[in-house]
Amino acid sequence: MFSGLGDKLQATLKKLRGKGKLTEKDISDAMREVRMALLEADVNLKVVRDFVNAVKERAIGADVLESLTPGQQIVKIVHEELMNLLGGSTSRIAIASKPPTVLMLVGLQGAGKTTQAGKLALSLRKSGRHPLLVACDVYRPAAIEQLQVLGRQLDIPVFSISGNQNPVQIAKQGKEEAMRQGRDLVIIDTAGRLHVDEKLMQELKDIKAAVMPHEILLVVDAMTGQDAVNVAESFNSTLGIDGVIVTKLDGDTRGGAALSIKAVTGKPIKFVGMGEKLDTLEVFHPDRMASRILGMGDVLSLIEKAEQAYDKKKAEELEKKMRTQSFTLEDFLDQLQQVRNMGPLDQVLGMIPGFAASKQLKDFQPDEKDLKHIEAIIYSMTLGERRKPEVIDGSRRKRIAAGSGTSVQDVNRLLKQFEQARKMMKGLSEMGKKGKNKFSF
Amino acid sequence: MGFFQKLKAGIEKTRQGFMAQIDALLSGRKIDEEMYEELEDLLIMHDVGVTAATNLLRDLRRLVKDRKILDGEGLRLLLKEIISNSLGEKKPLRLEPGTLNIFLVVGVNGVGKTTTIGKLAQRYKEQGLKVMVAAGDTFRAAASSQLEIWAERAGVYLVSHADGADPAAVVFDAVHSARAKKIDLLLVDTAGRLHNKSNLMQELGKIRRIIDREAEHSLREVLLVVDATTGQNALVQAKEFAQIVPVTGIVLTKLDGTAKGGIVIAINQEQKIPIKIIGVGEKISDLRDFDPQEFAEALFEK
Numbered sequence: 001m002f003s004g005l006g007d008k009l010q011a012t013l014k015k016l017r018g019k020g021k022l023t024e025k026d027i028s029d030a031m032r033e034v035r036m037a038l039l040e041a042d043v044n045l046k047v048v049r050d051f052v053n054a055v056k057e058r059a060i061g062a063d064v065l066e067s068l069t070p071g072q073q074i075v076k077i078v079h080e081e082l083m084n085l086l087g088g089s090t091s092r093i094a095i096a097s098k099p100p101t102v103l104m105l106v107g108l109q110g111a112g113k114t115t116q117a118g119k120l121a122l123s124l125r126k127s128g129r130h131p132l133l134v135a136c137d138v139y140r141p142a143a144i145e146q147l148q149v150l151g152r153q154l155d156i157p158v159f160s161i162s163g164n165q166n167p168v169q170i171a172k173q174g175k176e177e178a179m180r181q182g183r184d185l186v187i188i189d190t191a192g193r194l195h196v197d198e199k200l201m202q203e204l205k206d207i208k209a210a211v212m213p214h215e216i217l218l219v220v221d222a223m224t225g226q227d228a229v230n231v232a233e234s235f236n237s238t239l240g241i242d243g244v245i246v247t248k249l250d251g252d253t254r255g256g257a258a259l260s261i262k263a264v265t266g267k268p269i270k271f272v273g274m275g276e277k278l279d280t281l282e283v284f285h286p287d288r289m290a291s292r293i294l295g296m297g298d299v300l301s302l303i304e305k306a307e308q309a310y311d312k313k314k315a316e317e318l319e320k321k322m323r324t325q326s327f328t329l330e331d332f333l334d335q336l337q338q339v340r341n342m343g344p345l346d347q348v349l350g351m352i353p354g355f356a357a358s359k360q361l362k363d364f365q366p367d368e369k370d371l372k373h374i375e376a377i378i379y380s381m382t383l384g385e386r387r388k389p390e391v392i393d394g395s396r397r398k399r400i401a402a403g404s405g406t407s408v409q410d411v412n413r414l415l416k417q418f419e420q421a422r423k424m425m426k427g428l429s430e431m432g433k434k435g436k437n438k439f440s441f
Numbered sequence: 442m443g444f445f446q447k448l449k450a451g452i453e454k455t456r457q458g459f460m461a462q463i464d465a466l467l468s469g470r471k472i473d474e475e476m477y478e479e480l481e482d483l484l485i486m487h488d489v490g491v492t493a494a495t496n497l498l499r500d501l502r503r504l505v506k507d508r509k510i511l512d513g514e515g516l517r518l519l520l521k522e523i524i525s526n527s528l529g530e531k532k533p534l535r536l537e538p539g540t541l542n543i544f545l546v547v548g549v550n551g552v553g554k555t556t557t558i559g560k561l562a563q564r565y566k567e568q569g570l571k572v573m574v575a576a577g578d579t580f581r582a583a584a585s586s587q588l589e590i591w592a593e594r595a596g597v598y599l600v601s602h603a604d605g606a607d608p609a610a611v612v613f614d615a616v617h618s619a620r621a622k623k624i625d626l627l628l629v630d631t632a633g634r635l636h637n638k639s640n641l642m643q644e645l646g647k648i649r650r651i652i653d654r655e656a657e658h659s660l661r662e663v664l665l666v667v668d669a670t671t672g673q674n675a676l677v678q679a680k681e682f683a684q685i686v687p688v689t690g691i692v693l694t695k696l697d698g699t700a701k702g703g704i705v706i707a708i709n710q711e712q713k714i715p716i717k718i719i720g721v722g723e724k725i726s727d728l729r730d731f732d733p734q735e736f737a738e739a740l741f742e743k
């Protein structure tokens with residue numbers, strides 16, 4: 001597995017933290033690692049350069065050097081600048097005062113436009129809109145059928161003209177059909193195309209002229225590399241995009257492309273796609289994305305999911321425990337169990353701080369069977385042991401292993417994992433005490 | 442925000458000026474540290490990645506000394522050679538005449554698996570082989586219809602089940618049908634899956650086991666399709682897929698865009714998986730054999 005930005009920064013941080021004061025050389029060393037890590041996260045080389053310079057400029061400022069905890073200050077600056085670059089706040093779709101609102105999805109082949117069209121329709125229907133999907137991908141085999149299937153699954157109408165090879169006409173008639181049917185939202189799916197394909201880029205311009213979309217959304221694969229800037233820049237300069245949807249973020253890519261795209265176009269990232277299912281379109285949160293790129297664990301998302309999965313009080317408790325490190329093996333077990341109610345395990349675990357950063361924890365990808373083991377081990381401990389694992393010595397380990405039908409190695413592994421999780425949380429909460437944004441640093 | 446403006450202007454400049462800069466830098470000048478840095482930047486801009494780029498640069502420095510290369514032009518030629526050599530010889534797809542050959546095509550979502558299968562079907566049909574495609578993607582909406590259209594275009598046999606069916610069952614049927622029909626080449630399409638989804642990866646493992654069980658020694662190629670625009674994540678993809686299925690080669694698609702797919706250098710360095718074919722467009726004929734030399738050349742183009 002990749003070591004993420006967070007791992008690198010934490011290593012750098014450790015070096016910085018040991019010192020009372022930072023020299024310019026310390027900062028340069030740290031910045032070199034920041035640069036490396038950002039490049040491994042696929043942030044564009046040029047963006048990285050300017051970013052590192054901006055951070056360095058701020059870091060060399062006097063208040064940092066005089067600060068008692070300069071290391072933390074630098075991480076805070078990196079995170080803040082990252083958030084700045086990703087966009088100040090969450091954006092949503094602007095609904096037209098005179099319906100229908102017309103949205104148009106564009107992007108490279110295979111980015112995920114058709115699926116996002118379905119997701120957007122579902123998500124906006126939930127907020128009271130009446131969408132019509134318009135199938136303008138006349139090129140890729142069975143693309144129209146794909147949208148039709150999604151429409152059927154969602155019970156949302158799909159407009160297409162069978163046999164018609166002219167996407168401009170389809171788009172135009174689609175919009176007219178929406179007006180006729182009194183639908184207040186039109187979502188146009190277009191064929192994937194290369195940003196250097198002049199003919200097909202012209203076609204998008206023609207569609208734009210024909211339907212005057214309120215928003216043109218560029219759909220981008222989160223796994224895109226350095227080329228993301230070229231793609232985004234071309235689509236933006238040809239069409240003038242209004243926002244970006246970053247897809248496939250349920251993968252394990254760091255998603256540096258998102259940063260690059262925001263940096264070159266200045267256009268907001270509005271949504272992120274988190275899965276193949278149609279209810280997995282999420283509003284974009286710059287702070288979370290920054291944390292993700294930094295590999296710091298998406299604590300905010302976790303807490304939000306926790307709130308959805310059970311009651312608020314429990315979520316607050318969890319949050320407090322994470323902060324005050326009164327986090328015991330019981331909580332660990334409790335959390336693992338509750339995590340199961342929150343969604344796919346790997347996805348949720350990725351949001352727990354420490355999981356992204358710790359090598360051992362990364363190998364620890366529990367499936368249901370592992371969870372059973374963990375449960376058994378923890379249940380074989382006394383209450384005292386669960387609350388104060390430090391007391392578990394060699395002979396207690398043997399007892400616990402025998403009691404849970406596991407091996408001493410299993411017990412050792414669990415204790416080690418727990419200790420690491422606790423350490424991560426401690427580090428996180430110490431940083432949290434400083435800023436108002438508790439979990440972001 | 443001034444920062445944005447600066448950045449934007451900067452990137453525009455970089456993109457346009459970069460290659461010209463490299464040319465100016467490298468032609469006729471004596472080798473200096475700046476040249477190495479520029480070459481490293483070039484590699485990074487093509488998604489080669491920091492680690493793989495560092496490895497290449499290390500080899501470059503060593504060979505520059507050994508061969509007493511003095512100027513920038515020589516430096517560039519040498520780097521090309523190093524890259525090309527690192528990728529090895531051209532490696533054709535393996536086919537044993539007179540037997541059933543099975544290619545399994547895998548990869549993350551949207552990289553070009555189905556399209557590649559259409560292109561491969563056409564290629565081998567034209568070579569006179571009896572070809573069948575199996576619609577192993579029963580998950581994505583209209584995925585089998587998509588493959589069906591490609592099968593029609595190429596004029597090859599198709600085995601597909603209803604949407605939502607068990608892909609392993611499709612593959613089982615396809616293997617048996619291929620046997621009965623004396624098919625030379627069976628191309629198995631699979632649903633796009635992210636490598637970090639363990640249930641989907643296990644499903645792939647199951648497909649592979651079915652093939653091994655029902656047609657022992659027939660699985661000739663397991664092709665991992667990689668989109669040339671992909672960044673460093675492709676390295677993880679290669680690693681994870683190779684743990685589940687014995688990946689024998691990479692198909693590098695969408696090389697008709699501006700991305701050059703430099704990440705395959707890193708994949709090759711780390712995983713020793715050869716790149717076998719490339720996709721250069723959406724038409725059925727847009728398939729080429731991978732040529733290490735051409736690939737290296739392209740990194741320095743424009």
Ligand SMILES: Nc1nc2c(ncn2[C@@H]2O[C@H](COP(=O)(O)OP(=O)(O)OP(=O)(O)O)[C@@H](O)[C@H]2O)c(=O)[nH]1
Pocket residue numbers: 109110140192194548549550551552553554555556557578581584631632633634666694695696697698719720721722723727
């Ligand atoms: N420009 C270009 N487009 C390609 C190439 N190969 C595939 N595509 C396009 O990429 C898109 C996705 O291709 P598919 O073949 O459906 O990809 P897939 O991997 O089967 O996708 P899923 O099954 O949905 O995971 C389609 O629009 C293809 O036309 C290529 O070499 N160049």
Ligand SMILES: [Mg+2]
Pocket residue numbers: 554555556578584630631632633
């Ligand atoms: Mg497919």
